[in-house]
Amino acid sequence: MTGLHKLTLAETQRKFTAGEVTAHDIVQSYALRINQVEPKVKAYVTQTVSSAIEQADALDEKLKGWRRTMPLMGMPVAIKDNICTEHVLTTCSSRMLGNFTPPYDATVIARLRGQGYLLLGKTNLDEFAMGSSTENSAFGPSRNPWNVSHVPGGSSGGSAAAVAADECVAALGSDTGGSIRQPAALCGVVGLKPTYGRVSRFGLVAFASSLDQIGPITKDVTDAAIMLNVIAGHDPLDATSANLPVPDYTRAFKKKDLKKLKVGVPKEFFAEGLDPEVEQAVQAAIEELKSLGGTIKEISLPTTDYAVAIYYLIATAEASSNLARFDGVKYGLRAKQSKDLLDMYMKTRQEGFGPEVKRRIMLGTYALSAGYYDAYYGKAQAAREMTKKDFDEAFNEVDLIVTPVTPTPAFKLGEKSEDPLQMYLSDIFTISVNLAGLPAISIPCGFSKAGLPIGLQLIGRPFEEETILRAAHAYEQATAWHAKKPNIR
Secondary structure, eight states: OGGGSOOHHHHHHHHTTTTOOOOOHHHHHHHHHHHHHHHHHHOOOEHHHHHHHHHHHHHHHHHTOOOOOTTTTTEEEETTTTTBBTTTTTTTGGGGGGTTTOOOOOOHHHHHHHHEEEEEEEOOOOOGGSSSSOOOOTTTTOBBTTBBBOOOSSSSHHHHHHHHHSSEEEEEESSSSSTHHHHHHHTTTTEEOOOOOTTOOOOTSSTTTTTTTTTESSSSSHHHHHHHHHBOOTTTTTTOOOOOOOOGGGGGGGGSTTTOOEEEEEEGGGGGTTOOOHHHHHHHHHHHHHHTTTTTEEEOOGGGGHHHHHHHHHHHHHHHGGGGGGGGSSSOOOSOOSSSSSHHHHHHHHHHHHHHHHHHHHHHHHHHHHTTTIIIIIIHHHHHHHHHHHHHHTTTOOSEEESOOOOSSSOTTTTTTTTTHHEEETTTHHHHHHTOOOOOEEEEEEEEETTTTEEEEEEEEOOOOOOHHHHHHHHHHHHHHGGOOOOOO
């Protein structure tokens, strides 16, 4: 049963429920795959394959003669290493938390555990989720399975690479400014960022609390809906969690076309700086959406040009506040040699944080400092409201919005690491969604001449994940991009 790692979550679950394969068979197939490709891809920070095999054996014993299963029972999943997992290292790919083992599960992990999922390991990320390439990890970069000399994107690059390389059946990531959708696009898989408040953030190590959102990275759109069914819902442990009923997202697939759906195309997303190959692939995808019955309408989102500036003021300010807790006192790294308490604080943060984290803390602290708060952070918040208003007005005219995910396909390792501004621009098409708290999905829509994946972004109204899932699934069924697999070299 060594080919099981090639199957989607839905396909694997059907075989498992029918008794055609055991949980042990499934995990063993992934274990062999990880041994084969992980030295090249480097998707994982911590592997828990041995523990997963033991749990699979126990599950098989429990299920003897009883085949009633849940959607994620026996399914081997990878988790981004900034989501707390009880008794399993959660490092945020930082020296600061290199030895941190949480005493509790994040809410999303508790829900997966309640279904009987199997944890294969924790995946690599840009340190504290700050980056767009997974090159900022204290443990070294992950690599793109389509070409290991290129980045997998970030910050959920490890999760996206693991799914693309068939090193897990599905994964969880977090998205602050595009960190699920951008790596999903660069690795040719599906990445779903739910509406802010749709999925609990309890147990997610905070970067920017008003922007962060956990979501699934999967092999196809059906799997994304299955994962969202499990992790979505109100959580009293998260004050920003929305107390709304959770629909069965797989029911969105009953409609096979886009009839009666109005699809908005914002002109600001097709301007200077967009790679011609990306533009061509996305325009072809828009034509496909039209052929599926969608009504295409050009719209305008005027504050798009300011999104990066707004985001990097708000996100860094919140990061400065959130990361103040890492001082060497309660948990994590502590500097070994220090003269006094203040010296210990300073040396701990100097030794524990990498360059990008320090850069963002400094930017955020400056934006919040006396005399500059109103000029920078206050104005950024006002501009954020304008961004949200743009989307509200657009959604009075259309049902969903379609854009590119990234301005270019995956770039080479090291290509942008010396130019932070160029790196920040990698998220220019995804940031606005987080500022407005909207749901969005990235799906494969083509390849560059160099054989690197290109992604299509579908954006929906708040808490209307069904609409973007319906459109994404219809497009996926009409094309074959999602079926292509990398030949890891």
